[in-house]
Amino acid sequence: MMLELLPQQLANGLALGSTYALVALGLTLIFGVLLIPNFAHGEFYMLGAFITYALVASGLNFWLAMTTAVVLVVLIGWIVDRVVFQPVAAAPGHGSGLSLMISALAGSIILQQLATIIWGTEARTIPAPMTGMVRTSLFTITYLQITIIATLAVAWTAVWLVLHRSRLGLAIRATSQNRDAALLMGIRTTRVRLATFALGAALGAVAGALLGATFPIYPSMGVNPVLKAFVVLVIGGIGSLPGAIVGGLVLGMVEVMVAGYGSSQFQDIGTFLILVAVLLIRPQGLFGRAQVER
Amino acid sequence: MSLLEIKGVEARFGGVVALAGVTLDIPEGVIFGLIGPNGAGKTTLINVVSGLVKPTAGSVTFAGEGDGPWPIARSVSRGIVRTFQQTRAFLGLTVRENLRIAAVSSPDPSCIEELVEACGLGPVLDRTAGDLPYATLRHLGIALALALKPRLLLLDEPAVGLEAAQVERLGALIRRWHASGITVLLVEHNVRFLMEMSDRVAVLDRGAVLFEGTPTECQERQEVIDVYLGRRHADAAD
Numbered sequence: 001m002m003l004e005l006l007p008q009q010l011a012n013g014l015a016l017g018s019t020y021a022l023v024a025l026g027l028t029l030i031f032g033v034l035l036i037p038n039f040a041h042g043e044f045y046m047l048g049a050f051i052t053y054a055l056v057a058s059g060l061n062f063w064l065a066m067t068t069a070v071v072l073v074v075l076i077g078w079i080v081d082r083v084v085f086q087p088v089a090a091a092p093g094h095g096s097g098l099s100l101m102i103s104a105l106a107g108s109i110i111l112q113q114l115a116t117i118i119w120g121t122e123a124r125t126i127p128a129p130m131t132g133m134v135r136t137s138l139f140t141i142t143y144l145q146i147t148i149i150a151t152l153a154v155a156w157t158a159v160w161l162v163l164h165r166s167r168l169g170l171a172i173r174a175t176s177q178n179r180d181a182a183l184l185m186g187i188r189t190t191r192v193r194l195a196t197f198a199l200g201a202a203l204g205a206v207a208g209a210l211l212g213a214t215f216p217i218y219p220s221m222g223v224n225p226v227l228k229a230f231v232v233l234v235i236g237g238i239g240s241l242p243g244a245i246v247g248g249l250v251l252g253m254v255e256v257m258v259a260g261y262g263s264s265q266f267q268d269i270g271t272f273l274i275l276v277a278v279l280l281i282r283p284q285g286l287f288g289r290a291q292v293e294r
Numbered sequence: 295m296s297l298l299e300i301k302g303v304e305a306r307f308g309g310v311v312a313l314a315g316v317t318l319d320i321p322e323g324v325i326f327g328l329i330g331p332n333g334a335g336k337t338t339l340i341n342v343v344s345g346l347v348k349p350t351a352g353s354v355t356f357a358g359e360g361d362g363p364w365p366i367a368r369s370v371s372r373g374i375v376r377t378f379q380q381t382r383a384f385l386g387l388t389v390r391e392n393l394r395i396a397a398v399s400s401p402d403p404s405c406i407e408e409l410v411e412a413c414g415l416g417p418v419l420d421r422t423a424g425d426l427p428y429a430t431l432r433h434l435g436i437a438l439a440l441a442l443k444p445r446l447l448l449l450d451e452p453a454v455g456l457e458a459a460q461v462e463r464l465g466a467l468i469r470r471w472h473a474s475g476i477t478v479l480l481v482e483h484n485v486r487f488l489m490e491m492s493d494r495v496a497v498l499d500r501g502a503v504l505f506e507g508t509p510t511e512c513q514e515r516q517e518v519i520d521v522y523l524g525r526r527h528a529d530a531a532d
Contacts, residue, residue, distance in 0.1 A: 167398055170387075174395050177384045180346065183366040184375070184382060186399030186442065 007138035009260045010253070015145035017252020018152040019211050023225045024232035024244040025155060026203030032239025033176040033196045036085055037097065039104040041204050041229065042222025043111035047073050048205030049212030049221065050119055053126045062129035066209040070202045077201030078194065080107050108222075115219035123216035126209070148210050155203055156245055163241070168195055176239065231271055235278050237288025246286060250274070296355075297322035297477050298343065298446055303352030305338050305501075312338040314501035315352065320446075320494075325468070325478040327492030327509070329485065331522055334498040336481045337379065340448045343479070344376040345369040357445065370399075373445030377452060381435045385424035389415055389434060392423055396441035406441055412467055413437040429460040436467065446477045453484045461487055485523065489513065497522060 027041045048069050055065035084107040088099050133142040163169035168191070175182040175192045183189055208222070215221075232251055236243025251271060258270035278285060298320040305313040313335045320326045328336050341347035343354060345366040354362035356372055364372065376382075383392050393410065397403040410416055413433040418426060423434060432452060439447060449468070453461045461484065468491060472478055482488040489495070489509040496506040499521050505512060512518055 170391060170395055170398070173387060173391075174384045177386050178382075180366070181378070181382045181384065182395075184344070184370060185395050185438065186367065186370050187395065188367075 005260060008140070009256050011139040011141045011145070012260075013253035013256035014249065015141065015148055015252070016256055017249035018149045019207060019248075020225070020228050020232055020251050021245045021248025022148070022152050022155060022203060022207035022210075024229040024236070024248050025152075025159065025241065026200040026207070027226065027229045028233050028236070028239055028241065028244040029159070029196060029203070030200040031233065033172055034085075034089075034193060035097070035100070036089075037101045037104055037230075038200070039101070039226055040080055040084070040107035040111060041200065042224075042226030043108050043115075044073050044077060044201045044204030044222075045208035045211075045225055046115060046217070046219060046222035047076060047111065048208030049126065049217040050115055050208075050219075051205075052209040052212060053124055053217060054119075056126055062126070062209075062213070066206065069209055070205045073205035073208075074198045074201045076111075077197045077204075080111070081193065081197045083107075108226075112219045112222075119219065121218060123218045125216055126212040128213045144210070144214060148214075151206060151210060152245070152248075155206065156241070159199060159203075159241060162199065168192075172196055228271070231275050234275055234285060237285025240285065240287035243285050243287035295322055296320060297357060298479070299355040299360075300339070300343070301353050301355070303339070303342055303349045303354070305335070305342060305347055306350045311501050313342070313349070313352075316498070316501070316503055318496055318503060318506065320477065320479060322477055323475065324493040325472055325480055325491050327488040327495040328479060328481045328498060329483070329488060329495065329522060330498035330504070333500075335501040336498055337450055338501075339498070340376055340450050340479070340481060343369075343446075344374055344448055370442065373443070374448070375439045375442045375444035375446070376448035377435050377439050377450055379451045379454065381423075381431050382438055383423045383431060383434045386422065388420055388422055389426070390419045392434060392438060393419075393441070396438045400441045401443050403441075405443065406437075409437040409440055412470060414463075429456055432456065432464070433467070436464075440471055440476075444476055446479065447471070448479045448481075450481050451483060452480070453482055453487050465491055 023041070023045055026044070027038060030036050030038045030041065051069035051072050052062070052065045055068055056062055084103045085100060088103050128144055130143045130147070133140050134146065163173055171182070171187045171192050172195060174185065174187055175189055179189060228251065232244060232247035235250060236247025251274070254270045254274055255267045259267045296319040300316055300318045303313050303316045316335070316339060328339070330336050338347060342349045342363055345364055345368065349363065353360065356362050356374060363369065384395070393406055397406050400406065413436065414430065415434060415437060418430060423431060426434065436452060453464055456464060465487065468478060480488060480491060492509050494507065495509050495512040497504045497512065497518050504521060505515050505518050513523065
């Protein structure tokens with residue numbers, strides 16, 4: 001049925017999946033290393049979009065505006081960590097997952113309200129930094145979509161290089177596996193925490209700025225993507241970076257296919273059917289390792 | 295001269311008293327064995343000395359510095375290093391990566407090569423730590439601790455789950471590094487191993503020190519036999 005549309009659907013799915021993967025990459029990093037279910041990640045994404053919007057509106061070039069937004073969101077991320085998460089993590093037993101999740105929701109709401117006070121609830125759009133598209137006989141794809149896909153590739157490579165080719169990355173990976181053992185090995189976990197939040201928040205901000213040039217932006221725009229990103233984490237395997245990429249792309253593809261060949265009303269049903277299927281068949285996710293108690 | 299002085303250390307978790315005023319002096323250069331029944335407070339005492347658990351009362355003096363115990367990072371920088379009953383290795387990283395972490399923190403990274411040889415890690419350098427056989431994983435944990443060049447090494451049940459030949463190899467490894475000047479606090483349920491290894495022994499019971507002396511004296515003391523050794527011997531006879 002309408003097989004000739006398949007290449008176009010795949011291209012659209014790849015672009016949508018790349019945005020999910022970008023958001024999920026930052027989320028999985030913070031979750032995997034610091035065990036924080038950071039619902040406020042959606043607000044890093046939202047602030048990335050709004051700060052880029054505000055700077056572009058004041059006359060700055062889009063790419064400079066995005067870079068500045070990334071730096072500012074990293075600073076905001078550190079403040080959120082200091083104010084929202086560290087006091088809970090310092091509690092006896094390093095804070096339970098539930099208290100961290102409630103703190104994350106509180107942080108998310110506060111940031112949304114602050115954005116509402118500053119920018120109001122009206123939806124806005126960031127002028128696209130580029131227009132035009134590539135047309136082939138099989139599909140068309142916009143330059144912006146290509147940029148988003150390329151950004152995902154660059155972000156993934158950069159994060160991989162940091163984690164696997166630097167001392168800091170080794171310390172991050174060690175801390176993610178066993179925080180107490182990392183402390184006992186003399187690893188400066190405070191530095192690891194700062195670096196992880198910086199990377200995570202930066203990825204969220206980049207995703208927000210790029211998506212803000214495609215879709216309308218509003219203070220609660222981060223809620224849906226962060227929920228989707230949590231689904232991506234479960235599909236790909238919590239804390240797994242390849243899992244975030246593949247999970248994001250799978251989710252994007254499925255949503256586009258369901259909407260294209262079925263109905264857009266069933267789009268979210270497709271998402272959650274995959275979630276349930278993964279939980280039943282491979283609960284640790286596609287790239288997750290089953291945990292063995294020793 | 296004492297390297298570690300533990301004075302009146304108490305640790306309470308809610309209504310549970312894990313340590314009820316423990317006082318111990320551990321001289322520099324010895325292997326000091328710590329035994330006692332399950333729940334006697336042995337691991338809690340190691341947790342206090344290494345900075346994982348804050349005591350509710352009491353103090354720790356290490357190498358003449360008397361304001362301890364200190365948080366983990368500060369304890370490590372003073373030379374107090376520990377192993378865990380399970381493992382202190384990073385299970386998702388390769389053995390080589392585990393050792394790279396140790397090399398970053400080690401005051402003398404050149405010792406790592408010697409540790410690889412002594413702990414038999416050469417053939418498994420590129421294997422993920424989580425896939426190692428149990429005994430090799432325990433040796434990796436000890437290698438990581440030794441790489442930090444501790445003045446005081448706290449070993450929490452290093453022989454648990456090992457076969458006789460592996461225990462013997464572990465003993466040789468501990469002796470080799472002890473001979474280089476490391477003081478060892480050894481917690482162990484394998485009484486024969488502990489008595490063979492230790493210069494001095496203390497027995498903990500219900501959070502308090504029941505006895506302290508040489509291994510020979512320890513095995514002759516009736517209250518130790520009643521509380522711990524008798525039970526162990528009876529278990530062994532079963």
